[in-house]
Amino acid sequence: MTDYDVMIKAENVTKSFDGFKALDALELTVRKGSVYGLIGPNGAGKTTFIKSLMGIYRTDGGNISVMGEGVYENTPLKQKIIYISDDLFFFTTYSIKEMAKYYAEVYESFDWEIFEKLGSIFKIDVKRKCRRLSKGMQKQVAFWLGICTKPEVMVLDEPVDGLDPVMRRNTWAILLQEVAERGMTVLVSSHNLRELEDVCDNVGIMFNGRVVLEKSLDDVKGEIHKLQIAFGGGAMPDELAKELNILHSSKFGSVQTCIVKGDVEGIKHACGAHSPLICDILPLTLEEIFIYELGGMGYEFENILI
Amino acid sequence: MNLKTYLFDKATVKSDIKRFWWVPAIFMLLLALFVLPRAVYSIDTGVSIDINHMSDEGFFALMFGFFLPGMLFSYLHKGNAVSFVHGLPSKRTTIFISHIFSGLIMLYLPIIIGGAVIGAEGMYFEGHIHYALKYMYTCGVYTTLAFMITTFAMLISGNTVAGYLFSLGFIILPGFAVTFTEAILSTNVFGFLRFEKDIINFIYLTFIDEVCTWKSLWYIALIIILFFVCIWLYRIRRLENYDEIVAFNPLKIVFMYTVAICFGYFGYVIFYDITDINALFLAVLPLGFAALIAAYMLNKKSFTFKGVLKHMIIFTALIAAVKITIAYDLTGYERRVPDVSELASISPYDEDAESTYYQYYKVNKGEAVYANKGYLLIHPIDVSVKDEKTMSELISIHKNILERERSMFKAHDENDNWDSNIKLVYNLKDGKHITRFYRFKLSDYDDCIAPYYENEQYKLAHYPLMNGVKKNIRYVTYNSPVFADPLELADMDRDKLEEALKLDIASLTYDTFREERNSYNSGEYITINYTEDIDCEGRTYTYNNSLDFTLNREFKNTYALISDYMADHAGKYIDLDSFKGIYIAADPYYEDYETGEERYETEANIMNKGEMKAVFDALRTNSQYIDESIDNTEMREVYITFTRDGGSQYGQHKTHIFKPYNQIPPEIRKYLKETKPEKTVHAGTLG
DSSP: OOGGGEEEEEEEEEEEETTEEEEEEEEEEEETTOEEEEEOOTTSSHHHHHHHHTTSSOOSEEEEEETTEEOTTOHHHHTTEEEEOSSOOOOTTOBHHHHHHHHHHHOTTOOHHHHHHHHHHHOOOTTSBGGGSOHHHHHHHHHHHHHHTOOSEEEEESTTTTOOHHHHHHHHHHHHHHHHHHOOEEEEEOSOHHHHHHHOSEEEEEETTEEEEEEEHHHHHHHEEEEEEEBTTBSOOHHHHHHSEEEEEEEETTEEEEEEESOHHHHHHHHHTTOOSEEEEEEOOHHHHHHHHHHTTTOOOOOOOO | OOHHHHHOOHHHHHHHHHHHTHHHHHHHHHIIIIIHHHHHHHHHHOOOOOHHHHHHHHHHHHHHHHHHHHHHTGGGGSHHHHHHHHHSSOOHHHHHHHHHHHHHHHHHHHHHHHHHHHHHHHHHHHSOOHHHHHHHHHHHHHHHHHHHHHHHHHHHOSSHHHHHHHHHHHHHHHHHHHHHHHHHHHHHSTTOOOOSSOHHHHHSOOOGGGTTSHHHHHHHHHHHHHHHHHHHHHHHOOGGGTTOSSSSHHHHHHHHHHHHHHHHHHHHHHHHHHHOOOOTTTTTHHHHHHHHHHHHHHHHTSOOOTTHHHHHHHHHHHHHHHHHHHHTTTTOTTTOOOOGGGEEEEEEEEHHHHHHHOOOEEEETTEEEOOOTTSOEEOSSOOOBOSHHHHHHHHHHHHHHHHHHHHHHHTTOOOTTOOEEEEEEEEETTSOEEEEEEEEOGGGGHHHHHHHHHSHHHHHHHOGGGSOOOOEEEEEEEEOTTBSSOEEOTTSOHHHHHHHHHHHHHTOOHHHHHHHHTTOBOSOEEEEEEEEEEEETTEEEEEEEEEEEEOOTTOHHHHHHHHHHHHTOGGGBOOGGGOOEEEEEEEEEEEETTTTEEEEEEEEEEOOHHHHHHHHHHHHTGGGOOOTTOOOOOEEEEEEEEEOGGGOSTTOEEEEEEEEGGGSOHHHHTTSOSSOOOOOOOHHHHO
16 A cells, blocks of 8 residues: 555554553554444544544544644644544534534535535435434434535544434445545444445454554455364364364354354365365354454453343 | 634634624623613713722623633533534634634623713713723723633633633632631731731722723733633643543642632631631631542542542641641741841831821822722821831830730730730831731830820821821811700811811820720810822822811810800800700610610719709810829710600700710719729619
């Protein structure tokens, strides 16, 4: 990836709150025109990173740049970035139209034509007060206004939380259209991994203030697989177990299910040498990748019985 | 860099005005309802505006200046709002200045409109807009200062309510600190003088006609300083600290100890007021600890005691240090008596005499009128003692006072018998001043202190009549205990009277000062109302004053003039024949619970016309009477009532005298017991 391709770059970013390290030497790179999914457990530091990226928080160390420039107090650069937070804010007395006027004054590239066009999609009366709208409708308004500013970078924190399924699809469709047509870059933080799986080009998994995995979704998926295997003798031969990079293993009857890192052909070849009765290699969902990756770092799913 | 876009964001200003337009609207409405009608009326009618009412305008300006920043900067105290505002493409400085700009527009607009209305009225009726300018200037200063103080408070806090409380705290803190420091020091430091000038009024600009004084420039300077401090704070503020009581970590500890100290000493003063027990260390701790713990918990945002013990120990050590410093005079303040070689002069003041006779001059924009609190006070006369011998004597008296009174003060034995308040100002050669203030019983220092009350300089300082400035006497009245009303001495030779008074004052003795101190009252007094021109700070001010002189046996020359005058004005006395009797009451009184009447230990009803005449004549000349053969000088108060037929209250003439026993004329004295009886409990009183 050349520097020209990089839209967002975070290098060795640290940020502490009262001694607690929310970001710890964080490294992250987002390609221009890509959709980057930032995922991680609660408290991993995703929102802190996003607010630092937006120049809301000042970092304690390191560097965050967008298009090669620091964002903090960089007004021209911030004209090109839109941030839609999980916890939205609108001026108390403002209607959608008034908020749009405010955005139009703040953002030089605000496009009223797009505003009118999107009005037919979102179908919300522009005279309605923003604060009186439901959470889902407020999210729609935030997208609506954000898209109208024609940003080069859109930073989304839990973007579709609260949207109904139809509006989710609409929203993603609009976003992806902007990515496709204008080369807009999207950094999205969400816990809805199923949805991210459909839209993201790249993912970064954050844990304890660091990005512990950052790859294209295809690479991630090509690296980790679910292996369902059974042998005549019952148990998996020890040699095979040592040969495979098994992240997680469970057994149900004679079928052993393993989460294995490695390419499909290599796994197939290793398994074939031990003549298994059954050998299926299945792709993993992003959610499974998330769980098994973090499982190895001590953030594990527990079978809790109360 | 485009400075205009760097400093000013149109969208922010428009949004502020759009959201908070109702603030100036209410401000304008209040001005229209409460201020403009009175101001317009006063201009229309030419009636001067009551200075106390003018503070209303300041109040509204202050109030709105106080409240508005809480609304403008409340987004700093909410996570989503602060993310939204600072996620927008604007610099911090731009955002801050834009809010300040929009806030001031909203505050100034009603003031300017109000000023324009008053100005138009002023132009129409009086041909000038002087008052309108004063009005706009005052309100502008008030509102901007309050606005900047609250802005500062909102920036250092992460919570809007706390921000308002801090702002209120900043506004009242100087007054609180001065009041409580005075209260604490005056009850614990021997010789401490309550701040000479009314420092509260010195700090707070309170009246509209003060705005053009230099004090308002301090306010403007403070506004400018606060503005730049606030910009700096806004730039360095950690926006993640919303919801914190104090948004800047280093200030949390300052907040905690300030709150603890304020509440601690407040507790001490209240405890002292209630119990009269002066426990500077122990009485501070309960409220101080409570406040410290509360502030600690607020800082931590948790009901936790973990870690607070360390701060309680530090707080205790601080209070103990203050207590020890004061108790053992570690600063040497109490024992400090300058050596005569250090001194240029000493200015001794008798505060009680000052309050009786002395008037301050107020200097205010070319007019010298009656002194009021909060104005520049000057002494027109230098009362300094400069010769080494006298200075050495005064230093000896000072040392004597220290030796005798300090231990009593330290033991908190209040010694309520003191009747004198003496202030000593040492003017050092290096230009500095040392001021001490003592209370004591004058008679304990008779031997050494008497000469200072009899010397010319003291009289010069305490009687404006003696200050050598030509007096233009406007009127003189004389009152006698047997006058129905004071008599204006219209056709008396005023120059002669002035001369006579001066002669008498010059010969007044220490004894009469002591009697004055004990509220001597002969019922005979002269009031002189005059104007004089006083030179002060290179300007001449015309000053109007009224002086009362209670006549005593030493006002011989004055009394002689009055006697001559009264020989031709006998008709002014009450008509003795129209009264049926005289009732004389003296000494302690009690209330008879059975009848509900006030009764005196000594009572007499005189019905005999001859005896009544004797009492009447004795009252006429009582100021001059003294029987040197009687040693009893105990002060006695006698109430005398000339009664009508049937005991009717209507038309009675009441008077009273308060004099040493040996100065009460025998015609009245004979009704008194020689020794003042103790207050007794009568059967009726137990009811």
